[in-house]
Amino acid sequence: MTTVIAAIIMQDDKVLIAQRAEGQKLAGKWEFPGGKIEEGETPEECLKREIKEELNLDIEVGEFFGENVYPYEAGPIRLVAYKARLLGGQCRLRVHSRVAWVKLHDLADYDFAPADIPFVDKLRGMC
Incomplete structure (x- = not known):
């Protein structure tokens, strides 16, 4: 099983949410940015690296937010989320077509990747 942070x-x-670009798996779907954890890497290291690589942003990783497993057709993924704080950087898109800062109660207006939906629901419950 692939673990994604x-x-x-x-x-x-x-x-902050990001829309998958054309040519990517789940193109057009919105997600919470991140990526696959590499061997020997902590979840926090993974997030800092992935957010820098994909969005050119620097973050500080905070507390654990949630975890779920979703059985995609290509194989199941374990999606683990952490709260994070933006420290700086100029956003540059590499695997996304758009990013958006969205109020929690407006998250339902976006078409999220299935694995991200439990996190959307949890965030909307915080409104």
Whole structure:
């Protein structure tokens, strides 16, 4: 099973979400940014690296947010999310077509990847 680490990057009353670009798996779907953990890497190291590689942003990783397993057709993934805080950087998109800062109660307006939906529900419950 592939383990993917996601960042719940909060700023004020909004969360950062990203839309998968054309040519990517799940193109057009929204997600909490992150990526696959590499061997010997901690979840925190993975998130810092992936957010820097994919979005050119620097983050501070905070507390564990949640975890779920989703049985995608290509194989199950274990998605683990951590809260994070934006430290800086100029956003540059590499595997996404767009990013958006979204109020928690507006998350339902976006078409999320199935594995991310439990995190959407948890965030909306915090409104």
